Amino acid sequence: MAAAGARTGQFITPGDVPAGQPPVTVYPVDPGSRVVRDGSRLNQILLVRCAPDELDEETRARSADGVVAYSGVCTHAGCDVTLWQSETRRFRCPCHESEFDPRDSGRVVGGPAPRRLPRLAVKIVDGVIVAGGGFTGRPGFQPG
Amino acid sequence: MRSTRTLIGVGSLLVATTAPATLLGGCTTPGTGTSGATMAQPAPRARLTVGAASYTPVTDQRLVSPEAENWLMYRRTYDGWGYSPLDQIDARNAKDLVPVWTFSTGVAEGHQAPPIVNNGVMFVSTPQNQVLALEAKSGELLWRYKRELPEDLFQLHPTNRGVGLYEDKVYLATLDAHVVALDAKTGKVLWDRTVEDYKKGYYMTLAPLVAKGKVMVGVSGGELGVRGFVQALDARTGAPAWKTFTIPAPGEPGSETWKGDSWKTGGVSVWITGSYDPQLNLTYWGTGNAAQWMGDQRPGDNLYSASVIALDADTGKMRAHHQYHWNDSWDWDEVSAPILMDVQRGGRTIKSLVHPGRNGYLWVLERRADSIGFVDAKPYVKQTVFTKLDPRTGRPEYDETKKPVTGKKVGFCPSLWGGKDWPPAAYNPKTGYLYIPTNENLCGSLLGTEKPYEAGKLWLGTEIKDIGMSVADGSKHIGEIQAWDMNTGQRVWTRTFESHNWGPVLTTGGGLVFAGGTNDRYFRAFDGKTGEPLWQWRTNSGITAVPSSFAVDGVQYIAVQSGWGVDAQRMQGALDSIRGATTDVPQGGVIWVFAVKR
Numbered sequence: 001m002a003a004a005g006a007r008t009g010q011f012i013t014p015g016d017v018p019a020g021q022p023p024v025t026v027y028p029v030d031p032g033s034r035v036v037r038d039g040s041r042l043n044q045i046l047l048v049r050c051a052p053d054e055l056d057e058e059t060r061a062r063s064a065d066g067v068v069a070y071s072g073v074c075t076h077a078g079c080d081v082t083l084w085q086s087e088t089r090r091f092r093c094p095c096h097e098s099e100f101d102p103r104d105s106g107r108v109v110g111g112p113a114p115r116r117l118p119r120l121a122v123k124i125v126d127g128v129i130v131a132g133g134g135f136t137g138r139p140g141f142q143p144g
Numbered sequence: 145m146r147s148t149r150t151l152i153g154v155g156s157l158l159v160a161t162t163a164p165a166t167l168l169g170g171c172t173t174p175g176t177g178t179s180g181a182t183m184a185q186p187a188p189r190a191r192l193t194v195g196a197a198s199y200t201p202v203t204d205q206r207l208v209s210p211e212a213e214n215w216l217m218y219r220r221t222y223d224g225w226g227y228s229p230l231d232q233i234d235a236r237n238a239k240d241l242v243p244v245w246t247f248s249t250g251v252a253e254g255h256q257a258p259p260i261v262n263n264g265v266m267f268v269s270t271p272q273n274q275v276l277a278l279e280a281k282s283g284e285l286l287w288r289y290k291r292e293l294p295e296d297l298f299q300l301h302p303t304n305r306g307v308g309l310y311e312d313k314v315y316l317a318t319l320d321a322h323v324v325a326l327d328a329k330t331g332k333v334l335w336d337r338t339v340e341d342y343k344k345g346y347y348m349t350l351a352p353l354v355a356k357g358k359v360m361v362g363v364s365g366g367e368l369g370v371r372g373f374v375q376a377l378d379a380r381t382g383a384p385a386w387k388t389f390t391i392p393a394p395g396e397p398g399s400e401t402w403k404g405d406s407w408k409t410g411g412v413s414v415w416i417t418g419s420y421d422p423q424l425n426l427t428y429w430g431t432g433n434a435a436q437w438m439g440d441q442r443p444g445d446n447l448y449s450a451s452v453i454a455l456d457a458d459t460g461k462m463r464a465h466h467q468y469h470w471n472d473s474w475d476w477d478e479v480s481a482p483i484l485m486d487v488q489r490g491g492r493t494i495k496s497l498v499h500p501g502r503n504g505y506l507w508v509l510e511r512r513a514d515s516i517g518f519v520d521a522k523p524y525v526k527q528t529v530f531t532k533l534d535p536r537t538g539r540p541e542y543d544e545t546k547k548p549v550t551g552k553k554v555g556f557c558p559s560l561w562g563g564k565d566w567p568p569a570a571y572n573p574k575t576g577y578l579y580i581p582t583n584e585n586l587c588g589s590l591l592g593t594e595k596p597y598e599a600g601k602l603w604l605g606t607e608i609k610d611i612g613m614s615v616a617d618g619s620k621h622i623g624e625i626q627a628w629d630m631n632t633g634q635r636v637w638t639r640t641f642e643s644h645n646w647g648p649v650l651t652t653g654g655g656l657v658f659a660g661g662t663n664d665r666y667f668r669a670f671d672g673k674t675g676e677p678l679w680q681w682r683t684n685s686g687i688t689a690v691p692s693s694f695a696v697d698g699v700q701y702i703a704v705q706s707g708w709g710v711d712a713q714r715m716q717g718a719l720d721s722i723r724g725a726t727t728d729v730p731q732g733g734v735i736w737v738f739a740v741k742r
Contacts, residue, residue, distance in 0.1 A: 040296050041296045041298070041343075041600070042295065042296050073296075077253070077298075077299035077300070077302045078295075078296065078297050078298055078299050079298050079299065079300060079602075080298065080601065080602070082602070083607075083608055083609070092608075094602055094608045095298075095299070095300045095602075096713065096714065097714070097717050111717075112252075112253075112709075112713070112731070138295075140295050140296060141295075141297075141299065
């Protein structure tokens with residue numbers, strides 16, 4: 001199990017992703033075996049809460065209570081997308097400054113990334129955020 | 145800004161760890177235009193047969209004294225001069241240079257490797273760890289090696305700076321921290337050796353140094369808190385020969401310059417090819433800054449960061465070192481290997497190590513079998529940090545208000561990319577000048593923060609948003625090429641460019657200097673004596689690669705890759721945000737080969 005912090009090892013509730021806050025980076029867990037799927041960096045997920053009326057239709061359909069989920073790995077060179085532009089409320093990659101808009105399907109809005117971040121549908125089941133499927137595309141960069 | 149990593153419950157479906165099979169095959173990176181690549185001479189169509197008879201094995205003798213027509217290693221010779229003795233192209237006919245052939249590499253990002261040429265066969269490495277073997281005269285592709293990189297690779301610096309040659313093999317140091325030996329005739333993998341675990345942040349971008357049956361490489365990853373080292377492998381089998389860490393373990397000499405466990409994650413990467421003195425049998429490597437960036441979080445000199453280290457080529461034993469600056473806090477890697485040259489001082493010829501530092505000083509050191517002596521140093525760009533150098537040791541004293549610390553924003557000059565970053569300077573024994581690609585009029589600022597180390601994660605000691613850059617008021621240029629007479633210690637000419645300059649330098653027996661490096665995509669030739677511009681050609685992209693020169697059938701060629709990316713692109717982004725501008729420098733790599741029009 002990766003990472004440190006008070007909430008490590010606990011399921012994420014909508015309350016863990018407050019509005020107006022930077023994204024939370026999480027890993028998925030297998031619902032049957034309870035195995036944490038953190039063996040690959042490519043499983044990192046960014047969760048951030050937006051106002052539902054700001055979301056484009058497609059993004060809203062994948063969201064739950066304003067919470068949207070994206071791959072946390074940049075599509076340019078595979079770096080962890082760890083930065084949050086609080087003014088523009090965009091994800092930003094520290095390696096080569098690619099920026100992605102979480103309200104618009106993870107669209108590239110700056111930098112060299114060739115494509116948007118893969119999306120992940122989420123829903124809320126028994127007060128816990130769960131994935132509603134797989135990523136819409138392959139996480140990470142596409143080796144040439 | 146990163147929150148605690150926790151778990152998300154998954155409903156009916158698991159999150160895929162790999163992509164659907166349909167996405168895996170046959171992907172190539174788009175964006176490799178070759179517009180303007182006119183062919184001045186039609187390339188012969190016949191395919192060169194690189195059989196046992198036609199490939200010339202690379203021996204130690206040939207590496208020590210290469211034929212004039214060949215470029216067998218990163219800087220052509222072990223002394224790191226970046227000099228080709230070929231003199232067919234000179235100040236009179238440089239204006240008639242035209243492209244002979246071009247070749248699209250098929251990948252984007254920063255192309256930095258020199259075309260390496262052995263008796264008519266050219267080897268070029270590209271980002272994504274591809275190696276192309278081409279007939280040097282015609283551009284006919286002989287073979288292509290393309291590494292399948294791990295899909296979870298964290299590519300902070302998607303580049304490669306060239307291959308090494310030995311006997312009938314070609315060596316590549318990879319982004320996933322392997323060394324691969326390829327058959328020079330076929331491109332077939334002969335051995336593949338893991339040097340370190342890429343998941344812990346180790347990676348490699350440098351061209352291997354090959355000498356006396358050993359392939360020597362260093363590791364990158366200072367931004368991710370690795371512990372740097374130089375590793376030698378047996379050239380025939382890949383078996384490890386020796387490994388020397390750039391940070392001493394507790395109890396070893398120099399360990400007193402680290403506190404607690406800071407040595408374990410102290411950085412000091414080695415990401416540029418070393419130079420080599422065959423007489424002393426010493427390899428000289430430049431080392432990176434210590435990790436993370438804030439010196440106050442790792443008190444001490446932090447040996448052997450920001451240093452030159454002399455390692456015995458046979459055993460790896462460290463025979464000598466010189467630290468350019470202690471307790472680095474500016475991200476000033478001093479990874480460029482020193483240039484080995486003779487320098488006159490007070491009627492004495494000094495076997496020297498010359499290093500234009502990222503810290504903005506031009507260093508002259510004396511190399512000996514068991515020590516490195518300080519000769520002199522002076523700033524070649526505006527430098528606000530050093531107040532004084534000890535005249536005997538060269539150890540700088542700092543203006544402490546210009547040394548970044550935790551919790552406070554501190555400004556300093558030059559910027560964290562330094563007066564010169566990795567692009568190599570060149571020395572021409574005919575003109576007697578050293579040519580340095582520089583960036584002037586840039587200063588930087590950093591605000592240090594404290595964050596726990598996590599394997600494989602960026603660990604800078606600052607937030608990216610707190611890395612500042614500024615341009616001097618009223619300045620008209622940033623990029624420069626400076627020519628220095630190293631015997632007098634004086635600068636003799638300077639060419640300036642409005643753009644920043646990330647162009648490695650080639651100099652030739654024809655008295656010329658070649659470099660790109662600017663965001664306007666030009667590749668240029670200058671008169672080495674005067675700095676007068678003689679020729680320029682607009683290429684597909686910006687040039688940040690090492691140019692080389694070679695000859696086949698008595699014709700001299702100039703070769704370079706054009707393909708903008710990595711730190712040149714990053715600095716462009718920083719300049720654009722200062723100026724509120726958007727500069728679109730196209731990406732995509734092309735190999736260019738020029739000759740005088742006949």
